[in-house]
Amino acid sequence: MSETAFLAMSAFDLVFYEAADSVHGVSWxxxxxxxxxxxxGAMLLVRSRRRSVPGLGRAS
Known part of the structure; x- marks a missing residue:
């Protein structure tokens, strides 16, 4: 797992669980x-993979 994906998931977990612990439950x-x-995080992951894999870059 890349650092970017890990950071995105960690941030999501932090926001989600903080909201779940609040009095009002999970907020919008x-x-x-x-x-x-x-x-x-997903966009950055896709971009970094496109750079490293030949043939998946720009189609032009």
């Missing part, structure tokens, strides 16, 4: 911010 803000962090 926590869910949305967690998904955004996960999406950013």
């Amino acid at each position: 803000l926590a869910i949305v911010s967690g998904l955004i962090l996960a999406a950013i």
Whole structure:
């Protein structure tokens, strides 16, 4: 697992569990911010893999 994916998952876990521990339960803000962090991590992971694997880069 790459550092970026690990950081994204850690951030998601932190936000999710902090929200779950709150009085109001899981808030929409926590869910949305967690998904955004996960999406950013996935995009960075895909970009780093594209650079390292020939043939998966730009199609031009």
